Amino acid sequence: MTYIPAIPLLPALAFLALLPMSRAARNRAIWLPLGAIAVSLVLSVMAFAAVWPGGAEKAAEPVYHESIPIATVGEATIDLGLRLDPISSAMLIVITVVAMCVQVFSVGYMRKDPRVGWYYAVLSLFTAAMLALVLADNFLMLYIMWEIMGLCSYLLIGFWHEKEASRKAAIKAFLTTRVGDIGFAIGLFVMFVTVGSFEFDAVLGSAAEWAPGVATTVALLLLFGAMGKSAQVPLHVWLPDAMAGPTPASALIHAATMVAAGVYLVARSMPIFEASGVALQVVLAVGLITAIVGGLLALVQHDIKKVLAYSTISQLGYMFIGLGVGSVIAGMYHLITHAFFKSLLFLAAGVLIHAYHNQDMRKMGGAARALPITSAVFAVGSLALAGIFPFSGFWSKDEIILVLTKDGQYLAAAGALFAGFITAFYVARLWFRVFTRKPQAEGLHEAKIGKLAPMCVLAAITAGIGFFGPTLGYFLGHKIPWPDLVVAGVSSAVAMAGLAAGWWVYGRKGGEIDTGAVKARLGAIYSALVAKLYFDEMYERLAVRPFTRAASGLAVFDISRIDWLVDGAAKAWGAIARVSWRFDDRAVDGGVNGVAEAIWAFGKRARSIQSGRIQTYQQLALVAIVLLLVFVVVKG
Amino acid sequence: MNIGLEAFLGLSAVLFALGLYGALSKRSAVMVLMSLELMAVAVGLNLVAFSRFVTPEAMTGQAFAIFAMVVSAAEIGLALAIVIAIYRHARSVELSALERLKG
């Protein structure tokens, strides 16, 4: 098992190798990350194979566990360590397969971009970080990788940084997720102060013995971090904007892997959430709200990528619902299936965008005839997303609703079903808009094999998991008898109803439907949805603008008040100096000078007596003598 | 009638006052010198008078008077020589012309 560290290291090395190259050399060297991810994929499959027999039973004792210390702080040691267990091995497969498909797809998709080499470098770094994240054996390393992924996400969203929208979206994504990360970090502090370690084993093993308040605090703080990364309401606002990045990158980062890291984090720290209890309720509530809000917002989008982005938000909410009843399997299962079918949908959307030179669904149409293979794989992905038997999404959604009903959370189950209905509805809306109606553009052409092949692989997996759904479930640790026919029947019926409703609104009459009447009737709700439920506006008003105003205010304050005080002190000192100088000048020195001046003035007066005339002197002498005599006589 | 000391002193005082007035008010150096002589004569008269009336047996006052007359004669000779030198220099014996010592 010594090859495990190579799985994340290879893409990391590919990144390091590309980094110092010139732009031209980098663009030619994209085979390097491709090769690295291919080898990682093979190694991941080997790792998965080593875990496969028995699967969940190996969860207690990791198959592989190695760590190296990077620092000693007091008594605590901080390690970088890797551990392999069923969940991480499944995640390895998901990440490497999707990354491989995306990278192969990008060869064709990004070929003409002058900075394709940089794109591959960042993609490699991202893959390495994500692989290291799922292999991490402690929370700190998880956090480190989590942040590095955030950077990669930032770089890829802002990849076309010539566009203002890309730059804005990139910074928004980084900052919004970092809001969550602060919660995560503080959660780490509480954890470390409580346990004295970041190790999964030490932390999770002792979680049950923590004071309930501590467990709730840590769980909620970790959840806050997860909400940022996994775009849960109310921290979801960055994900739709993140679609400004290249579509294949969106497929990998903003659909399949990075956004699922939050789910992974909650799944990993499930013992803490269970120790708290309250926190699980919060997870469930967050998941439900997000699943429904995300779905509703997807209904009114015209940009095909944004529909998929909101769909991702909604599906991530679904995963949180599964975790919210304490079922790691439900959450992780949906994470895995979602990763495949959503990245498939994104890649296919990329093909459509290239074909139509547009992202607006209103300007698409007729793709089913012009792009048959893309349409076919898109259909597979859509049906999986809608949760139609036997595609992969069916199994994982079913699992979530199953655990909800087993737990007695019927209200939540109803909510989840409602979200499922909306999902099916917007899937139908997208389908009938883009694929069936009259083409709104000309010169449509199918993608080349380089792009089709990865999509087909993903489609095959999506369909394939469908046929082996229970097997994967049991591998992850599913224990209840499956499928429950009632639950499966209800959820399938809801999904079909959603699709049918979508057809009713958008699919009849060849897709040429005027939805104005519906919009008019929904009025306020519709405009609220179009305005994205005012989340962005709220943040703009409550956080961004007050902060920028405060910052400028403080900058002025710094100069006009604090620096003014300093300068004022200097000026006051100057004034004191001047006053004391004057005092010195007038009083002290003035005294000295004054004596001199008095003598001078006296001399000036005395001069006039000094007429030079002897007789005057004599007169004076006479007067003096007379005065003297008078004096003597009077005195005498 | 017997002339008393007071009469001599009174004459001396009149002479001295006349001399003093002349020395302080006359503009010509020669007149000033003459006035100075008057004052010197007044002093000499005093000396003789005091000698005669206070100590008649000793002749000290008379001897002093003769000394003083000799000294003032020499003095006036010197002074007149200076006046002549000034006259040569300034073409005047007016004292107002001699203000070089003015401060």
Next chain:
Amino acid sequence: MVPLLSMIVFLPLVGAIVTALMPRTMPTVPRVVALGFSVATLALATWALAIFDVDGGYQFVERFPWVPQVGIEYHLAVDGISMPIIALSALLTVLAILVSWKIDHRPAFYFTMIQLLAVGMTGVFAALDFVLFYLFWELVLVPMYFLIAIWGGARREYAAIKFFLYTLAGSVFMLVGIIALYITQGSFNIAELTALAANPDTALSYNLQFWIFAAFFLGFAVKVPVFPLHTWLPDAHVEAPTAGSVLLAGILLKMGTYGFIRISLPIMPEAAASQFWMWTLGILATVSIVYGAAVAFAQTDMKKLVAYSSVSHMGFVMLGIASGTQEGLDGAVFVMVAHGLITGMMFMLVGMVYERTHTRVISEINGLSSQTPIAGGLLAFASIASLGLPGLAGFPGELLTLLGAWRSDLWPGLVIISALGVLLAAAYMLWMVQRTVMGEAKGVVAKIRDLTAFEIATLAPLVVLIVALGVFWSLLLRYVTPAVQTVLSGMGV
């Protein structure tokens, strides 16, 4: 035995004298001489770092009577806290000379001043005698004053005088503290005073500690600088030449926080642990973090932005010091070193961009990555390191200071607010990157050339160290942790 520390401290002085004697007819020789001496100093410092025994306490001790009548000694020694900072200052001196390679206005004087600065900087961290310490402390002011006043920007005289007077005013209070300690304890020796303070029989009374702590606090807080004593910093940074900014941010600011760790905490332990001073330091640290970040956000001048970011980062150091915990002090020293590397790199890059564009106004610089991918990339790298991305040197220190503060008796709210500073750091740094590095190259940027190989080589050591320290924290912490343990055990923690 070789007087290694004296050589590290005074080799630049020899260099300064040699440089000062250079005739004006040879304007390119001083820089070569200065580089030679500083590289030799760096080699010595690296050697010292290599043979340093991390568990050995004070090392390379040199102790001779100097003015025996009043007990003043020539006493140099380093421990795990000062050793890395001395090595850092030796490195930054070399880099400061390299970035000043093209100085043509009175080069001999310039390089003399840089080397004189190096003497003071290393001396402060090596001195264990208060008089010697104070001497080096004040020695630093003079060359820095000249660097700003002669080679500075438009308002250089104002900035230089402000810098000089402000820090001088602070250090006068420190001098009062030193004298007070001498009168009460009868020693100028920092190590001896520490030992006296650790022993309850000889320790000062709490009241006395309180006031002496206050005196030292004023001296050090100005240097750090702590809000609201920080306003000399932006002016000094903006007006100083690049090398001046690098050394100012890289080393001079650390003198203040080093003083807290070396002097205030161990010699006045009861005062340092008192509610009053812990809260004062903690609140001022938090305010510095958030306030510096907010003001940095609103800056239009790149150098000013980096200067205010220094206020924010030094706030983290103060927070770690206020915590008085192992993690907090480890983190504080880590931030000191990391901030020296990262901010040094930022200032060097801003200087290199300024040389080409003749502007530092953010709105006039755009699209560096399009026109000059290396400069833009490195600026983005430094910004990302500065905002505390894990894997780079900015992260471990801030994590540890926050962790230490959380563990201490400080109010957790302070830690949460300080953690917001990390978010704000991302905001101002990325917004600066967004405006300068990203986008299309327009205006002044459209004609400039990318960094030369010489410039890249100047920056390379910093890049390597930033990554290395970010990944292998123990490279630094192995020195710091035992020394901090000693400090804390003396304080009775």
